[in-house]
Amino acid sequence: MDLAEQRIILRTKKGDREAFAELVDLYKDRVYRIAYRMLGNKQEAEDVAQETFLKVYANIQSYDPNYKFSTWIYRIASNLCIDQIRKRKQTFSLDAEVTGSDGLDWHDRLPDANQGPEETVITDELQEEVQSAIMKLSPNYRAIMILRYIEDLSLQEISEAISLPISTIKTRIHRGREALRKKLRFQ
Numbered sequence: 001m002d003l004a005e006q007r008i009i010l011r012t013k014k015g016d017r018e019a020f021a022e023l024v025d026l027y028k029d030r031v032y033r034i035a036y037r038m039l040g041n042k043q044e045a046e047d048v049a050q051e052t053f054l055k056v057y058a059n060i061q062s063y064d065p066n067y068k069f070s071t072w073i074y075r076i077a078s079n080l081c082i083d084q085i086r087k088r089k090q091t092f093s094l095d096a097e098v099t100g101s102d103g104l105d106w107h108d109r110l111p112d113a114n115q116g117p118e119e120t121v122i123t124d125e126l127q128e129e130v131q132s133a134i135m136k137l138s139p140n141y142r143a144i145m146i147l148r149y150i151e152d153l154s155l156q157e158i159s160e161a162i163s164l165p166i167s168t169i170k171t172r173i174h175r176g177r178e179a180l181r182k183k184l185r186f187q
Contacts, residue, residue: 009069012060020060024053027070030151031077037146038081040135048084052077067160074147075161082139133183141176148173 005026011019031052036045055076063072134142147153147161159166 005069006065009060009063009065012057013063020057023056027073028053030070031073034074034077034146034151035081037131037134037150038078038139038142039084040131044084048077048080051080055080068157071153071157071160074151074153074157075163078143078147078162082143085139129184130180133180136183137176137179141172141179144169144172145176145180 008019008022008026012023028049032045032049035048035052036042039045039048052073056073063069134145137145143162144158147158148155153161155166155169158164158169162169164172
């Protein structure tokens, strides 16, 4: 964690709302991206991102500065996403086809200057297939795969974010990759 971020966190702990607004500004895109990739729904992702920051504000005093702030906030967001998935599990199947996925990955869909229209379409279709396969994983595998391969967190950071031992993280990454491989073969 850099010195500027530490200062912002200290100011937030002292009740400085402007400092909290700076924290939100630093992390809002990353928190939303995690939520969106886990939930596959813009509205739910926005709600979870908002709820994440409400929890951060309410619990900022319990944050331990010996750990990375990003790990702490990712844990909150991931847990809220898993809770959201559990809530809707009664009415929606995780194996159901994801609808409304046109807006997936909008950060990653900016056209590359070197790509032609055909390559762009192929890339978009591939991203949608991968996102669809990720959405079909169980929430526990989905969270780990997103944190590892999309957010590029280390095994240690993932372990801290979701409170599991590194050996469990490695196992879930392996099983998650195998599940993705199988899902992508049959689409």
